[in-house]
Amino acid sequence: MVESLVERYKRELFDSVVPFWLNHSLDREHGGYFTGLDRDGSLYDPRKYVWMQGRAVWMFARLCNSTGHRDEWAAAARSIVEFLRKYARRADGTVWFSLQRDGSPAFFQRKPYAGFFLVLAYAEWYKMTGEPWYLDEARALYKLVREWIADPTLLGRPGPPVSQLADIMVEASMALELLSIDPHDRYREHMAACLKRVAAHERDGLLLENIAPRDLPEGRLFCPGSAAEVGWFLLRCDPSRAQRDFLIDMIARAIDCGWDAEHGGLFYLMDAEGKPPAQLEAPMKLWWPHTEAIVASAQAYSITHDPDWLTRLDRIDRYAFGHFADPVHGEWFGYCERDGTVSNTLKGGPYKGFFHVPRALLFAIQLLDRV
Amino acid sequence: MVESLVERYKRELFDSVVPFWLNHSLDREHGGYFTGLDRDGSLYDPRKYVWMQGRAVWMFARLCNSTGHRDEWAAAARSIVEFLRKYARRADGTVWFSLQRDGSPAFFQRKPYAGFFLVLAYAEWYKMTGEPWYLDEARALYKLVREWIADPTLLGRPGPPVSQLADIMVEASMALELLSIDPHDRYREHMAACLKRVAAHERDGLLLENIAPRDLPEGRLFCPGSAAEVGWFLLRCDPSRAQRDFLIDMIARAIDCGWDAEHGGLFYLMDAEGKPPAQLEAPMKLWWPHTEAIVASAQAYSITHDPDWLTRLDRIDRYAFGHFADPVHGEWFGYCERDGTVSNTLKGGPYKGFFHVPRALLFAIQLLDRV
Numbered sequence: 001m002v003e004s005l006v007e008r009y010k011r012e013l014f015d016s017v018v019p020f021w022l023n024h025s026l027d028r029e030h031g032g033y034f035t036g037l038d039r040d041g042s043l044y045d046p047r048k049y050v051w052m053q054g055r056a057v058w059m060f061a062r063l064c065n066s067t068g069h070r071d072e073w074a075a076a077a078r079s080i081v082e083f084l085r086k087y088a089r090r091a092d093g094t095v096w097f098s099l100q101r102d103g104s105p106a107f108f109q110r111k112p113y114a115g116f117f118l119v120l121a122y123a124e125w126y127k128m129t130g131e132p133w134y135l136d137e138a139r140a141l142y143k144l145v146r147e148w149i150a151d152p153t154l155l156g157r158p159g160p161p162v163s164q165l166a167d168i169m170v171e172a173s174m175a176l177e178l179l180s181i182d183p184h185d186r187y188r189e190h191m192a193a194c195l196k197r198v199a200a201h202e203r204d205g206l207l208l209e210n211i212a213p214r215d216l217p218e219g220r221l222f223c224p225g226s227a228a229e230v231g232w233f234l235l236r237c238d239p240s241r242a243q244r245d246f247l248i249d250m251i252a253r254a255i256d257c258g259w260d261a262e263h264g265g266l267f268y269l270m271d272a273e274g275k276p277p278a279q280l281e282a283p284m285k286l287w288w289p290h291t292e293a294i295v296a297s298a299q300a301y302s303i304t305h306d307p308d309w310l311t312r313l314d315r316i317d318r319y320a321f322g323h324f325a326d327p328v329h330g331e332w333f334g335y336c337e338r339d340g341t342v343s344n345t346l347k348g349g350p351y352k353g354f355f356h357v358p359r360a361l362l363f364a365i366q367l368l369d370r371v
Numbered sequence: 372m373v374e375s376l377v378e379r380y381k382r383e384l385f386d387s388v389v390p391f392w393l394n395h396s397l398d399r400e401h402g403g404y405f406t407g408l409d410r411d412g413s414l415y416d417p418r419k420y421v422w423m424q425g426r427a428v429w430m431f432a433r434l435c436n437s438t439g440h441r442d443e444w445a446a447a448a449r450s451i452v453e454f455l456r457k458y459a460r461r462a463d464g465t466v467w468f469s470l471q472r473d474g475s476p477a478f479f480q481r482k483p484y485a486g487f488f489l490v491l492a493y494a495e496w497y498k499m500t501g502e503p504w505y506l507d508e509a510r511a512l513y514k515l516v517r518e519w520i521a522d523p524t525l526l527g528r529p530g531p532p533v534s535q536l537a538d539i540m541v542e543a544s545m546a547l548e549l550l551s552i553d554p555h556d557r558y559r560e561h562m563a564a565c566l567k568r569v570a571a572h573e574r575d576g577l578l579l580e581n582i583a584p585r586d587l588p589e590g591r592l593f594c595p596g597s598a599a600e601v602g603w604f605l606l607r608c609d610p611s612r613a614q615r616d617f618l619i620d621m622i623a624r625a626i627d628c629g630w631d632a633e634h635g636g637l638f639y640l641m642d643a644e645g646k647p648p649a650q651l652e653a654p655m656k657l658w659w660p661h662t663e664a665i666v667a668s669a670q671a672y673s674i675t676h677d678p679d680w681l682t683r684l685d686r687i688d689r690y691a692f693g694h695f696a697d698p699v700h701g702e703w704f705g706y707c708e709r710d711g712t713v714s715n716t717l718k719g720g721p722y723k724g725f726f727h728v729p730r731a732l733l734f735a736i737q738l739l740d741r742v
Binding site: 036038044045046047107108156158215216217271275276277278280281282283284335337338339341343344345346349350 | 415418478
């Protein structure tokens with residue numbers, strides 16, 4: 001099973017996903033790339049979302065850095081990273097959420113995540129090119145993003161901060177990326193702190209999104225994809241044996257408790273006590289919880305060699321390839337109804353670009369190849 | 372058909388909807404009412420959302436003012452309106468979006484709508500009681516809400532303002548309510564301005580949500596329920612003959628083009644050119660577009676006496692009562708999947724309270740009784 005999975009993931013990555021983006025998304029006029037692409041790659045939204053731009057730089061550069069340089073990947077990464085360098089930051093040092101096609105400002109979101117994706121982009125680009133501006137900028141933004149997470153009022157949001165699983169993932173991810181280009185103990189200390197903080201999110205065997213009172217919906221919010229993602233990230237952050245076992249257990253529970261027994265697939269959001277979730281889209285099936293569960297299962301299998309993980313991987317893989325993959329035009333659909341019907345034909349948007357699918361395929365290939 | 376509809380709407384209003392809220396929602400300890408209620412009326416979120424508090428005051432007072440005083444309705448309205456008077460406004464004159472159970476602040480949303488619902492609440496409460504503080508406050512907030520719509524930077528949002536169908540509805544609705552207690556030509560002038568502004572939202576026969584470039588998703592956004600709602604509101608604002616015909620045509624197109632030919636029901640959101648909508652919940656079936664389409668159809672029928680409107684009303688009515696009404700515990704479900712399955716068992720939340728269902732039933736009863 002493992003060998004045929006690896007072969008299939010390689011075909012999907014190099015023959016379907018990468019070509020879709022190279023063929024349809026690059027803006028040859030202004031630089032950067034479009035993510036507002038419909039099923040066949042046609043453009044329905046010309047804005048450039050900074051999260052997505054940063055993620056694509058990271059992904060193209062990571063492909064070069066880990067599978068071998070290709071000129072067209074490097075050129076795509078360069079076009080996008082230079083677009084970001086020119087237009088992403090505001091005069092006050094914060095980061096735009098979205099830009100117009102030509103780089104002029106569109107929208108500022110009072111959240112730290114646009115800055116986070118710049119850190120990923122600049123770190124991986126520096127790893128590829130050694131251009132020193134990107135290391136300096138990644139270091140500076142690393143510090144700022146951590147400050148913005150610690151004090152949301154710096155971006156104009158109400159305080160005090162709530163401990164969010166997503167923020168732990170962001171901090172661990174930044175530290176992991178920077179450590180590989182900027183060996184410094186502070187990154188190890190920050191990763192160790194993330195490993196400690198995540199334990200406080202566990203309630204009744206589930207990693208919940210927020211540490212908040214249980215009588216409020218946000219205190220009961222459970223996102224299986226987010227729990228799987230933070231799990232596989234932290235497994236890369238040098239956990240102790242006990243931390244490792246805890247994380248693997250949390251991933252198993254996220255996948256098993258998040259699975260829809262009636263229609264298959266992982267729910268997007270759930271209430272840990274079965275009460276009504278606050279988000280209308282909660283019961284939908286989104287592509288990214290499935291890509292994260294694929295990586296997490298492959299990672300857990302590579303550590304434990306327990307065949308239960310291949311069973312989980314097989315279950316998620318069948319659902320994901322059966323519902324999201326698009327053999328006609330390439331890349332994956334992002335959004336299905338609860339019953340598995342594709343509910344929106346987009347291949348990209350403000351939150352879906354060249355990132356989750358290729359990252360999951362690349363990481364799963366690397367993890368399974370190693371076994 | 373009309374007589375049996377009216378009888379059924381009266382039973383639904385007085386035997387199902389009103390009792391659900393009177394039995395489950397009122398906070399006898401702190402005043403105000405809870406809207407975070409699950410199917411059986413059990414509480415899943417104790418926060419008090421100012422939109423919902425204001426809407427319920429308006430609704431209970433309107434029931435007293437138009438169908439005859441009942442002590443329990445008046446007591447409910449008083450408990451909520453006094454809670455709002457104590458806790459809704461911030462020191463700087465803006466209005467909280469949500470409050471804790473005891474009235475302490477929870478969240479401020481940088482939008483004008485919490486203020487709008489205070490205007491509705493205070494105007495209708497003044498009509499019922501003659502207590503002068505509420506008229507003064509409604510007048511003052513009327514002015515502020517119009518300013519906040521005209522200049523979003525006053526609330527900390529980016530400018531310049533985009534013309535939104537929802538804002539036209541808000542301004543027309545406030546003017547209509549205030550005119551009935553505060554006869555002044557400015558309200559008529561403002562209604563006339565709304566009737567002019569709405570015409571600019573028509574493109575290819577549909578009332579679109581925003582006046583924005585057509586290459587952006589927000590410039591193609593179509594919400595059938597919103598088009599029907601603004602239509603019936605403006606029909607009450609003394610339109611010219613030509614404006615009246617235009618509005619009735621827009622309502623017909625909203626209902627006919629918004630109808631899901633495959634599963635029935637009105638889509639929540641659509642892209643006017645069939646491109647991917649930006650919102651994940653776009654294809655869902657929500658209760659309120661159906662309640663607004665019921666009122667709009669009844670209103671159009673009361674004006675035109677065209678039997679086509681009874682056909683439309685019958686179609687929407689069957690879908691709504693077949694999918695949203697809950698004969699077991701009373702009140703309506705709010706959210707169905709595209710295929711009509713109830714996707715969330717809540718009866719109330721931050722955006723659903725004692726408002727759309729009883730308002731639609733009351734107004735449809737009044738309109739159809741008149742025919």
